[in-house]
Amino acid sequence: MARKRRILVVGGGTAGWLTAAYLARSGADHLQITLLESPEIGIIGVGEGTFPTIRRTLQYLGIDEANFIRETSATFKQGIRFNDWTETPADGRHSHYFHPFEAPFYTEEASLVSYWLLQDEATRPPFAEAVTIQNRVAEARRAPKRPHEGEFSGPLNYAYHFDATRLAQVLSDRARVLGVEHKVGMLTDVVLDERGAIDHVVTREHGDLTADLYIDCTGFRAELIGKALDVPFKSVRDQLFTNRALACKIPYDRADAPLESYTIAAAHEAGWTWDIGLKGARGIGCVYSSDHLSDDRAEEILRGYIGRGIGKADISPRLIPFEAGYRERQWVKNCVAVGLSAGFLEPLESTGVVMIEAAIGMIAELLPAGGPVDAPARRFNQLMIARYDNIVDFLKLHYCLSNRTEPFWRDNADPASISDRLQDLLDQWRYRPPSRFDFILDLESFAFFNYQYILYGMGFKTDLAPVREDFPNVRGADRIFAKIRGFGESATRDLPSHRALIEEINAAA
Structure with a gap:
């Protein structure tokens, strides 16, 4: 019997x-996996969001979905609401738009996106409200x-919010059941x-540890890929300016x-604030650019968002500095970087966990049972770097x-800070909406309709007036838009409140 390949996750x-x-689940027959975890290094995270791919991974x-929700204080996430991203608030006026996880309603009878674009803007x-029912449901x-309804399924697409520290424990328990050896050292x-x-x-506690493949999960420290192998880090701060986050947790004002x-x-004057609702608390963080905002002013913005009723002693925000970018090579010889050691862009759109999922999926499929481990x-590297670059855009x-x-x-609107690829796409999208042919699936974490939600949520103009005659079925499109409204109203009546479902799942324990 051939010797199993030894994997050491650091x-x-x-x-x-x-x-x-994941590797234990996919390679049980040919992989022997050990995880080395430091007892002295904590986990970054005060409340984290994910993308719908996490359901397939779990x-x-x-992993049992209900147990996962209970053990991680998880709640459901149906998208992102962007407040005040399009305009600076003035005279009490605010704006918002929604990026749902549901794809726009599709019909062969009419191109709803095009018909929406041809409607009167006023x-x-x-x-998102016109082309999906999820906007109404989430609001x-x-x-x-x-x-x-069954595990990991439902009438609407969804992901989760969860406590990152508790998630690590759930994954640890499952990994050991799957045969992973855990070493604390x-x-x-x-x-x-x-x-x-x-x-x-x-290691201090276990002496020398050897493996066929070493996976660097040491976070921003990048002990293997960065410090030992000296792989260069490529900064993208010329495009993405945020590099700080002040994060905290606050309780709800009442249990229900x-x-x-x-x-x-x-959005705020130099970045944005996340607000994630967990079962028993809210995770809130102010993301900002230190070139445009001081740490003291960022804390003022964070406290102002939370509310004047919470005094300075009631929250202790944690400063999390980061550099937007990634390692120029993430698999070098017998070492692969996964997670923050490979790269991090910023918290927006929950891309951190998405990139972990992409990396481990590729490792599981590409790692040969025999032959050179670095084949x-x-x-x-080609696939991961392309994904990072596309997420930057x-x-x-x-x-x-x-x-x-x-x-x-x-500064963000300065053309010098926009990649040639994105600028070229924007130029094309002025005369047609984003299409699936704009993207290569294996290099993308987001679909063409995700781009549509951002573009048209922020008021981007796509001029279809010259081809208006190509879309004569206005009445048919209007009937479909009316159906979507009706379905949204029905779903809002039929689906339980978010709090009620989370409480029911937790009570079922």
Whole structure:
């Protein structure tokens, strides 16, 4: 019987335990997996959001959805509500738009996106409200499913908000059931061989540890890929300016407070504030650019968002500095970086967990049972770097279309900070909506309709007037828009409140 390939995952947290569990599940017959976790290094995270792909990942791992929700204080997430991203608030006037997880309603009878674009801008409903039922459901604080519906499924697409520390424990428990060996110990050295690959790592508690493949999940410290292998970090701060977050948790003012069914992203003068509703608390964080805002002013903005009723002693925001960018190579010889050690862009759109999922899925499929362990490195690096670059463009889209007047926002609208690829797409989208042919599926984390929600939520103009005659079925389109409104109203009546469903799931324990 052939010897199993030994995998050493260095670092715990979401990245480490998700990697270990996924590889144990996919490679039980040919992989032997050990995870080394430091007892002295904590987990970053005060409340985290995800993308709908997480449901497929958790289901693949054999994790029970209801138990996951109970153990991680999780709630459902149906999208993101963007407050005040398009215009600077003035005279008490505010704006918002919604980015739902549901794709726009599709029919072969009519191109709803085009018919919406041809409607009168002064009277047409917001884009997400016109083409999906999810906008109405989420705004009404309804859940995306009913109690009797199956695990990881429901009439509406959804993801979760969860406590990151508790998620790591759930993943740890599952990984060990799947056969992962857990070692608690402090990494003290990484020794390279004559080829520049990792020969072994040295730990304070367990001495030398060797493996065929080392996976760096040590977070921003990047102990293997950065410090030991010295792989350069590529900054993208010339495009994405935020590099700080002040984060905290606050309790609800009452136990039965309504639960929002989306992440709130509220723009401010030099960035934005996230507001994530967990079962028993809200995770709130002020994301900002230190080039445009001081730490003291960021704390003022955070406290102002939370409300004047909470004094300075009641919250202790934690400063989380970060640099937007990624490692130029993420699989080098016998080392792969996953999670923050590979790269991080910013908290917007929950891309951190998405990139972990993408990386471990590729490792599981590309890692050969025999032969050179670095055989997939070139392809892995090509795919991951392309994903990072494309996510940079998607995130930049949220900023560069804004009409806000503050320096941070005007700097984001400067063409010099927009990639040639994104600028080319924007030029094309002035005369047609985004299409699936604009994107290569294996290189993307977001679909063409995700771009549509951001573009048209922020008031981007696509001029279809020259081809108006190509869309003569106005009455048919109007009937479909009316059906969507009706379905949305029915769903809002039929689906339980978000708080009620979460309480029922937790009571069922």
